Amino acid sequence: MKKLIRYILSLIPAIVVCSCSPQTDELFDKSAATRMNDFLANYRDILMAAPNGWEMAYYPEESQIYGGVTFLLRFHQDTTHVTVATVKYPTTVSPTSYWESTSTFHLSGMEGPVLTFDSYNDIITPYADPDSDAGRGVGYGYEGDIDFVIMEATATRIKLKGVKTHNRLVMTAIPAGSTWTERIDSLANIIADLGDALYTNYSLSVGNYTTDMVEGSFPVLAYVQPGEADPENMTDMAYAYTPTGISFYEPLKGFDKTVQHFDWDPAARVLTCTDPGVTATITPSHSADFIHYNDYLGSWKMAYINYSGNAATLNGLTMREVPPGDGVGKFQYMELGPFSGTTGFSTPTQFYVQIVYNKLEGLSIVPHYISGATHTTSGAPLIIYPLHPSGYLRAVTTDAGLPSMTVEFGDASADSFVVLYNDGGTAALVSSLYWWESPVLTRP
Amino acid sequence: MKRTILYLFLLACGSFTLGSCSTDKLDGVSVFDEAPKAKTTFDMWLEQNYTIPYNIEFTYRWNLMTSDVTHNLIPPTEENAIALAKLVKFLWIDVYEEVCGTTFLRNYSPKQFQVIGCAVYDEGTIKLGTAEGGQKITLYVGNWLNRYIYPAHVNDLGVQIPDLINVDGLNNYFFKTIHHEFAHILQQTISPDPKFDLISVGTYAPSSWFNRSESEAAQLGFVSPYAGSAAVDDFVEVIACYLTMSVAQWNQKLSSAGTSGAAKINQKLTIVKDYLQTKWNLDLDSLRATLARRYTELPLILPNLYQI
Numbered sequence: 001m002k003k004l005i006r007y008i009l010s011l012i013p014a015i016v017v018c019s020c021s022p023q024t025d026e027l028f029d030k031s032a033a034t035r036m037n038d039f040l041a042n043y044r045d046i047l048m049a050a051p052n053g054w055e056m057a058y059y060p061e062e063s064q065i066y067g068g069v070t071f072l073l074r075f076h077q078d079t080t081h082v083t084v085a086t087v088k089y090p091t092t093v094s095p096t097s098y099w100e101s102t103s104t105f106h107l108s109g110m111e112g113p114v115l116t117f118d119s120y121n122d123i124i125t126p127y128a129d130p131d132s133d134a135g136r137g138v139g140y141g142y143e144g145d146i147d148f149v150i151m152e153a154t155a156t157r158i159k160l161k162g163v164k165t166h167n168r169l170v171m172t173a174i175p176a177g178s179t180w181t182e183r184i185d186s187l188a189n190i191i192a193d194l195g196d197a198l199y200t201n202y203s204l205s206v207g208n209y210t211t212d213m214v215e216g217s218f219p220v221l222a223y224v225q226p227g228e229a230d231p232e233n234m235t236d237m238a239y240a241y242t243p244t245g246i247s248f249y250e251p252l253k254g255f256d257k258t259v260q261h262f263d264w265d266p267a268a269r270v271l272t273c274t275d276p277g278v279t280a281t282i283t284p285s286h287s288a289d290f291i292h293y294n295d296y297l298g299s300w301k302m303a304y305i306n307y308s309g310n311a312a313t314l315n316g317l318t319m320r321e322v323p324p325g326d327g328v329g330k331f332q333y334m335e336l337g338p339f340s341g342t343t344g345f346s347t348p349t350q351f352y353v354q355i356v357y358n359k360l361e362g363l364s365i366v367p368h369y370i371s372g373a374t375h376t377t378s379g380a381p382l383i384i385y386p387l388h389p390s391g392y393l394r395a396v397t398t399d400a401g402l403p404s405m406t407v408e409f410g411d412a413s414a415d416s417f418v419v420l421y422n423d424g425g426t427a428a429l430v431s432s433l434y435w436w437e438s439p440v441l442t443r444p
Numbered sequence: 445m446k447r448t449i450l451y452l453f454l455l456a457c458g459s460f461t462l463g464s465c466s467t468d469k470l471d472g473v474s475v476f477d478e479a480p481k482a483k484t485t486f487d488m489w490l491e492q493n494y495t496i497p498y499n500i501e502f503t504y505r506w507n508l509m510t511s512d513v514t515h516n517l518i519p520p521t522e523e524n525a526i527a528l529a530k531l532v533k534f535l536w537i538d539v540y541e542e543v544c545g546t547t548f549l550r551n552y553s554p555k556q557f558q559v560i561g562c563a564v565y566d567e568g569t570i571k572l573g574t575a576e577g578g579q580k581i582t583l584y585v586g587n588w589l590n591r592y593i594y595p596a597h598v599n600d601l602g603v604q605i606p607d608l609i610n611v612d613g614l615n616n617y618f619f620k621t622i623h624h625e626f627a628h629i630l631q632q633t634i635s636p637d638p639k640f641d642l643i644s645v646g647t648y649a650p651s652s653w654f655n656r657s658e659s660e661a662a663q664l665g666f667v668s669p670y671a672g673s674a675a676v677d678d679f680v681e682v683i684a685c686y687l688t689m690s691v692a693q694w695n696q697k698l699s700s701a702g703t704s705g706a707a708k709i710n711q712k713l714t715i716v717k718d719y720l721q722t723k724w725n726l727d728l729d730s731l732r733a734t735l736a737r738r739y740t741e742l743p744l745i746l747p748n749l750y751q752i
Contacts, residue, residue, distance in 0.1 A: 110509060118505040120521040120561060120587075129518045131562040131587065139565035143516055147508050163508065164516065 036109040039150075043115070044107055046153045047075040052174040053083075054158070055183070057240035057247055060127040060144025062165040064249050066135060067219030068240030070187055071123060072180050073171065080104050084123045085180055087188045097188035098181060099123065110149075114163065117146045167249075186243035194264050194271075195219070195241055199284035206255055206273075206280040213282065219246075221282075225254030245271055297321065300336070300441045315444065336441075485752045486526055493533055494557075498549055500537075501556045502529050504586070511582075512564060512574075520561035520586030523750040528559055528589055528618070534745055535614075535738055536622050543731045544724075552629055556580040561587040569654065573621030578629035585617050592617065595746045609742050615688040623687050627680035634723045640715045641675040643708050648674050662701035665708025682709070682716045687732050 028035060047054075053074035060066055072085040081102055088099035101122035108114050117124050126132055127144030135142040145162035148169065152159040158171040174183065202213035204223050213221040214234065219241065222234040238249040245264040252259040257278040262271035273280035300317040319336050483491075494500045503510075504525035511517055520528070540549050556579060563585045564571035574582045592613030596606050647664050649656070653673040656664070666672040671681035686694065698706040720726040 104505065106505075108507075108509070114508070116506060116508065118507065118519060120519050125518050125561075128516055129562055129587075130516050130565055131585075141516070146506060146518065 036113065039113045040107045040109060043113055043150050043153050043158075044075075044079060046155060046158065047115075048077055048079065049155065050075075050173040052176055052178065053180070054171040055174050055242075056160075056169055056171040057242070057249075058124070058127065058144070058169060059167045059238055059240070059249055060142040060165065061135065062143070062167065063236075064167060064238035065218065065220065065236070066142055067238045068247075068249060069127075070240050070242055072174065072183060075105065080106075082117065082121070084121055085184060086123055087184055087191060098184045107150075110147075111163070112149045112151075115148045115150055115160065183243045187241060189266075190241050190243065190245060190264055193266050194246075194284070197284070197286075200287040201285045203283045203285070204252075204280070205283070206252070206259055206278065209255075223252075227254065245274075251275075299444050301444045302441045317441070484522075486522060486529075489526075489752050490529060494529070494537075497546070498537065498553055499555065500553055502532075502559075503556065504529075504559045510558065511560065515564050515566075517564065517584075518561045518587075520559050520589075524561070524586050524589045525559055526752055527593070527749045528583065528586055530745060530749055531589075531593070531614070531618070532557060532622065534742075535619055535735065536626075539731065539735050539738055543734050544726055548724075552626075552633065554579055554581045554626065554629065558582040559586040560584045563588075572617055573625065575625035575628060578625075578632055581622060581625045583618060583621060588617055590750070593742070593746070593749065595749060607743065607746055609746065611739055620684045620688045623684040624677075624680050627683040628676070630720075630724060631676065631679055636679055636719045636723075637715055640679055640712060640719075643711055643715075644672070644675070644678060648672060648678070650674055659700045662697055662709070663705040665701065665705045665712070667697060667709060667712075678712070679716065682712050683720075683728070686713060686716075686728065687735055690736070 030038070053072055056071050056073060057068045058071050059068040069086060074083045076082065082105045083100055083102045085098065085100035087097050099122075101124075103117060103121035103125075104119040106116050106118050108116065124144075125146060126134075127142045128146045129141045130139055130143075132138070132141030143165070145165050145167065147163040148160040149163060150158060151161050151168075156173040160169045160171065161167070162169065174180075199215070202215060202221060204211050204213045204221075206226075209226045211224050213223045215221050218238075220236050220238045222236045224231055224233065225235055235253050237252055239246045240249075242261075245262045247261045248259075250260065255278075258275045259273055259278055259280045261274045262280075262282060263274050264271050269284065271282040271284075297319050300319055302314040302317055304312055304314070317336055317338075321335075490502045494502045504520055504522070506517075506519040519525075537549065537553070540553075554575070558580060560582060570585075572584055576582075592608070592610040594605075594608045596604070599605050644665050650673050653661075653669050656666075656669045656672055658669060661667075661669040661672050664672060666678060666681070667685040668681050671678040671685075685697070689697065698709060701709055717728045720728050
């Protein structure tokens with residue numbers, strides 16, 4: 001027995017000697033630092049090599065509750081600067097829709113190779129700014145990333161993961177021949193035509209399965225998955241507008257094929273899935289009581305209290321489109337007038353008050369867009385509150401500091417609305433409109 | 445048996461030793477990114493005004509590794525970073541240089557200022573600045589700077605807006621923090637008189653100081669609620685508040701403190717002044733007067749504050 005133990009023990013030094021041999025094969029032929037630097041150099045080259053830059057759907061917040069937004073990115077040859085472009089909101093078609101900002105970036109090795117937007121970029125950085133009152137409000141903002149782990153990169157496609165949200169994002173090389181202006185214009189058109197139409201109902205059809213989809217105030221559509229017995233148990237899917245339609249953050253859940261990318265057909269008013277081997281559509285529509293853009297156009301008269309405190313009426317007002325269009329639900333400008341300038345105008349003249357139309361936000365008069373007036377000063381924005389279909393004014397708090405309000409109003413049609421004014425401003429135009437106390441517009 | 449084990453042990457030791465004798469070549473590649481970075485005009489201004497004369501690094505670009513990773517934070521806009529760099533030079537570096545000399549500043553100034561664009565939000569409180577070991581001061585809310593100082597301009601609506609210089613805002617959100625943290629560096633380099641710690645002993649509230657109002661804190665003999673957190677912070681708060689409050693504001697503080705509170709604050713101020721004078725040859729009143737004069741000179745740098 002002792003001999004046996006000796007024999008066994010005598011094997012141990014052999015094992016120990018082997019384990020100490022310097023002749024081990026390295027798992028990698030280069031050190032970790034060298035490999036990381038090689039990766040970073042390679043990724044830097046890939047980022048800069050795309051001749052026409054990259055397109056990315058950016059999703060802030062770890063559950064993508066605010067939906068996504070499409071950016072175009074170009075990494076400059078100086079290895080330091082990056083230009084980001086997107087649609088300027090409110091959406092209007094080129095050239096005013098195009099918005100870009102140039103800042104700096106760097107690549108570093110942390111939990112993998114990380115791409116960081118390291119100086120303030122007017123387009124990306126606000127999504128990560130906790131001082132912003134957007135999203136969950138001050139202290140949170142939209143809770144987006146400015147640092148991204150590069151998961152995988154080829155000359156045409158880079159997969160990223162947000163360092164804080166862990167959201168998975170994809171940058172796709174923009175094909176040569178497609179200009180940034182064209183892509184942003186296309187994106188602006190999709191947002192204006194589909195997004196700003198403010199559809200209230202959506203119908204999803206995948207193969208034989210059909211269900212309603214519900215949209216919140218951000219680009220997120222909720223639906224009931226096939227086989228789900230509880231109709232209340234809906235799945236939220238964030239999406240982003242693209243130059244051709246919409247793309248969801250990930251394939252719609254509950255289907256055995258990829259259902260993720262849709263093209264918008266503006267004539268047929270339907271989104272059609274472009275993923276291979278699947279027949280799927282999303283058809284948006286408005287509810288019957290929805291007030292359309294062109295409901296506001298045409299003739300109006302305005303009752304108001306004048307500066308003497310007496311009731312007065314202004315006849316012959318017209319609401320018209322700027323520029324003239326088809327009057328179908330777009331985010332648009334309108335003009336109301338003509339008014340005659342009185343107090344505060346250096347040269348009394350006729351003018352129109354320009355109004356920004358947004359079905360969700362109400363109608364905003366923007367004084368500095370007033371046409372026909374010769375003055376140069378302007379004041380705080382005035383707000384027109386459209387009537388809610390049930391006959392109530394919408395409650396809206398504005399940046400101009402007007403209090404939020406809900407006003408009961410007898411007429412439930414779209415033929416009347418109330419103009420409020422901000423008398424807290426100091427500029428000439430506001431004081432001239434001061435005399436429109438309690439103005440109410442009705443059809444003549 | 446024992447002998448066998450001994451032989452085996454010696455053999456194992458020998459094999460370890462032999463194994464450890466093998467030479468590993470050092471990899472010539474650094475783990476640090478040494479690629480040259482393009483410098484902006486602002487970077488070069490910082491080099492000329494911070495790095496070369498004082499060996500201070502002023503950073504404004506976002507770096508996750510050197511920041512608070514537990515919060516969502518962003519870099520400042522370049523305009524705000526430029527203005528803050530100029531203001532820290534004008535209202536802090538130049539003031540100490542004038543009163544204490546270049547050598548003092550080179551020896552004791554923090555070696556890095558880091559600017560973050562937003563606040564750190566924590567359960568209803570916001571953090572304005574932090575200091576790490578007297579080496580690095582991080583200033584948050586860099587993007588709030590233009591709320592407190594901005595040159596005259598015409599706004600988007602065509603309205604002429606006059607010069608804005610809000611000294612209290614600048615002090616509360618930026619400069620009090622810098623004076624506070626720098627005082628910590630001095631305090632950690634040469635210990636103050638321990639008598640200071642006895643003046644308010646028993647009334648420091650490390651975990652609930654923020655529940656005291658300004659006047660409650662004053663009546664207990666603290667120049668600010670935070671001064672009531674611990675003696676070390678009390679000491680530097682006396683310096684920071686004395687430097688950044690106007691004479692009227694300081695007198696108002698003493699008056700709101702009542703007889704007992706004011707007596708304690710004055711006692712603390714005496715120790716602080718004596719400490720700075722004897723240990724550092726630094727006249728706190730002279731520093732305060734220089735700083736006050738600098739504030740009146742702000743309009744001189746205001747027109748181009750946000751540009752290089």
